[in-house]
Amino acid sequence: MGYVAIDQTVLGIPRDVIDKDNARLMDAHLADYEALAVRLARSGIDIEDIVSKLMSLEVGLPSWGMTSGGTRFARFPLAGEPNDVYEKIEDCSVVQQLTGLTPRVSLHFPWDLTEDYVALRQFGEAHGMGFDAINSNTFQDQVGQKRSYKFGSLSHANPQTRQQAIDHNLQCIDIGRQLGSKALTVWIGDGSNFPGQCEFTDTLERYLESLRAVYAELPNDWRLLIEHKMYEPALYSTVIQDWGTSILCAQALGDKAQCLVDLGHHGPNVNIEMIVARLAQFGKLGGFHFNDSKYGDDDLDSGSINPFQLFLVFNELVSAERRAKGNYNPSYMMDQSHNVTDPIESLLNSARAIAGAYVKALIVDREALKGYQADNDVIMAHNCLRLAFETDVRPALATARMRKGGAIDPIACYRASSYRALKAETRVFNPNLGGGIV
């Protein structure tokens, strides 16, 4: 398939809007950047190294996070929001234009079904967007579907229902191949609401048997990402409830199967950064769904509730990357929903939080930390992390964005472009008031 160059004329934010907004902020930005460079140099860190590392960070966008939705109870449609996968890609491309951090979108089927995937791939490329992991959906029924997933999908007691779920995953692989994706993410809602409803061991056996059939059809350069979740929609037990079951399944399936960690899918107060370290140590950390939460699977913007946890997760990721010596490639993606914000603005905020956590993890003085740990100097070891976390790294983020053609202040620039208001004039307004199920 031919490579389609980015077409500047189709991008959502005109170049001059970005340039003008950057010019407005430039003097202050350069002064702040210089101050940070001096501050980091004092610790022996070259800010240019940090910026160039940050410029190679890539985080996928969730197609299902481009529209309003996100609570289980109601959806409040937003004028100018996307109606189909093409319009979602247009909006993803705006986030990429302004941040340079998000060059791929993760699609979700059947929500993103369309006729021609060659055309979709070219549309993506023209908008500067590639395709990240494909997400299958066997956690809800579709109109016209033969067999219901009410009592499960890949682990269902009935083999025909399981086969229908397997076939859907195979269709996802087929679509993903056409788009240039390299992974399939499987999250299922299977589980039970009442003790006695299902047998823990039988359901996991059936799940594994189904996933083996999917795994067998996975292209060699693909990964199968298993996403665990402790509860919801199954409220008593879920089949893939935690990272333990996830890694057991990934090990049972083979090398191409790995675990995906969604930050919102754990019990309260679980030490997620430690899970990250464990999965990485055993070569099974395949991917991430970044978001934030106060109580459960809240799908809030990254860094909005617990930025220290996000930093500690990146601290483990950076340390795993160093240990792996080139053999490290988990897919970083976002998974969030928006009920009260413009999705693009929320994703811009998440992009900043993720990039910020990464940079702060990069500036941790790891050698000093090892020394403090060896000496059992607890306060200094802890402060070593705190010092990095408390450093204001925003000027480094802005520089990385600008060098990729983006904005010093992405949200201000997005607002200056009136993108959403202009889309409200041309896009169909769909007053679908259903519950936002993600």
Ligand code: AFD
């Ligand atoms: C649901 C799940 C999970 C998944 C997402 C997209 O909780 O996070 O990644 O849907 O399928 O929110």
Ligand code: MN
């Ligand atoms: Mn997720």
Ligand code: MN
């Ligand atoms: Mn979730």
